[in-house]
Amino acid sequence: MAIRRRFTPRPRREERNPHRINDKINVPNVRLVGDNVEVGVYTLQQAKAKAAELELDLVEISPKAAPPVCKIMDYKKFLFEQKKRDKALKAKASKVVVKEIRFGPQTDDHDYAFKKKHAEKFLKDGAKLKAYVFFKGRSIVYKDQGEILLLRLAQELEELGKVEQMPKLEGKRMTMFIAPKAKAKK
Numbered sequence: 001m002a003i004r005r006r007f008t009p010r011p012r013r014e015e016r017n018p019h020r021i022n023d024k025i026n027v028p029n030v031r032l033v034g035d036n037v038e039v040g041v042y043t044l045q046q047a048k049a050k051a052a053e054l055e056l057d058l059v060e061i062s063p064k065a066a067p068p069v070c071k072i073m074d075y076k077k078f079l080f081e082q083k084k085r086d087k088a089l090k091a092k093a094s095k096v097v098v099k100e101i102r103f104g105p106q107t108d109d110h111d112y113a114f115k116k117k118h119a120e121k122f123l124k125d126g127a128k129l130k131a132y133v134f135f136k137g138r139s140i141v142y143k144d145q146g147e148i149l150l151l152r153l154a155q156e157l158e159e160l161g162k163v164e165q166m167p168k169l170e171g172k173r174m175t176m177f178i179a180p181k182a183k184a185k186k
Contacts, residue, residue: 019059020059020060021058022051024060025068025070026044027044027067027068028043028044029067030043030047030068031065031070032047032050032070032071033071033072034072035072036072037054041067047070047072050072056072056073056075057072057074058070058072059072059073059078096128097125097127098127098128098129098130099122099130100129100130100132101119101122101130101131101132102132102134103115103133103134103146103150104133104136104139105133105135105142105146105149106139106142107149112149112153116153119131119157123160123161126180127180128164128177128178128179129157129178129179129180130175130176131153131175131176131177131178132150132174132175132176133146133147133150133173134172134173135172135173136172140172146167146174147167150176153176153178157178160180161178161179162179162181163176163177164178
């Protein structure tokens, strides 16, 4: 016999404001600040009356102060502008892109030149470069050739980027990282 479970809806998550506003403030006296307000210590009822008079919200800014500091402002507009600022800061944050280039231990000169051209393009675009030599089967005996190949690449890309990590063998891969050099600001 199967056990039937009764569906119980999740309790709604209340929107939590980082600040206490209007009726959520529960202290006898507050220090009032804001536009068109005389700065000073008021009773909570006087502060609420001032906020109602200006048709704005009373927002507790610094609850740990003695007495707590409250500001009269349009709270929804304040939250909107704060979200807008956070979004702009997030958009300006730089995103690091890592591009990979794979070589074999015995990569031919033509293939090497072709892949080097791609590496130059990636570094000019501002992406980090992860160049690695993949050793298949018994080709691991040529690890010195792989290292020479990666060092040659680093030397030829010296003007565009600097080596962040020298060639390092990890399992069947020898990896090297090259970061783009900072562009001169105009």
